[in-house]
Amino acid sequence: MKNDKKEKERALSEVKKIKIRTFYSILGICLLIVIVIGGKVYMDNKRFKDEMVNVVNSGQAKKVFEEGLKNLDSKALTTDGIIQSYEVDYNSIEHNPMGGIMNKLIINKNEKLYVRVTLSKNSNNELEESGGGVSEDLRELLDKEIKVDGENR
Structure with a gap:
């Protein structure tokens, strides 16, 4: 019985670890997507501003x-x-x-x-x-x- 209880605790511990890893992986992917989209928007705006400066010059x-x-x-x-x-x-x-x-x-x-x-x-x-x-x-x-x-x- 003690062994069953320890095995259940180990299994729950492993499931918790997997859930935590999955959560952090999804969070990391979301952050990466936000950074990539933000960088793209910034670069597009900068290119547009540079084009306007060229026209004014x-x-x-x-x-x-x-x-x-x-x-x-x-x-x-x-x-x-x-x-x-x-x-x-x-x-x-x-x-x-x-x-x-x-x-x-x-x-x-x-x-x-x-x-x-x-x-x-x-x-x-x-x-x-x-x-x-x-x-x-x-x-x-x-x-x-x-x-x-x-x-x-």
Whole structure:
């Protein structure tokens, strides 16, 4: 009887060990799947962000940016203009849910002076500005310049 009882305990102990191993194996497999899926999502997002940065850095985008700035300030990117220089804020680059790439141009290296630009492709597969806006501080400077020019005429 004692032997039967010991055998039953050993058998239960073995079953417990098997259950624990199975549990840890399943847990490990689940963790591995989560890590693989997370890595894939991260890499896809990084690749997508890199593609958007490449578009924003392209010559076509530069042309669109400069045309837009000259529409705001006819003397833009000259020493006579309010907008003398610009740089892309790479941290602001985002995908627009309606399509296109949103980003911010810092004007004259002043964080308070900026232009938001949304780039999208037209029917000819060329980049164009499809939206955006101007910071309040830059708008005030541009409006002052328009008033001064209007009074000088």
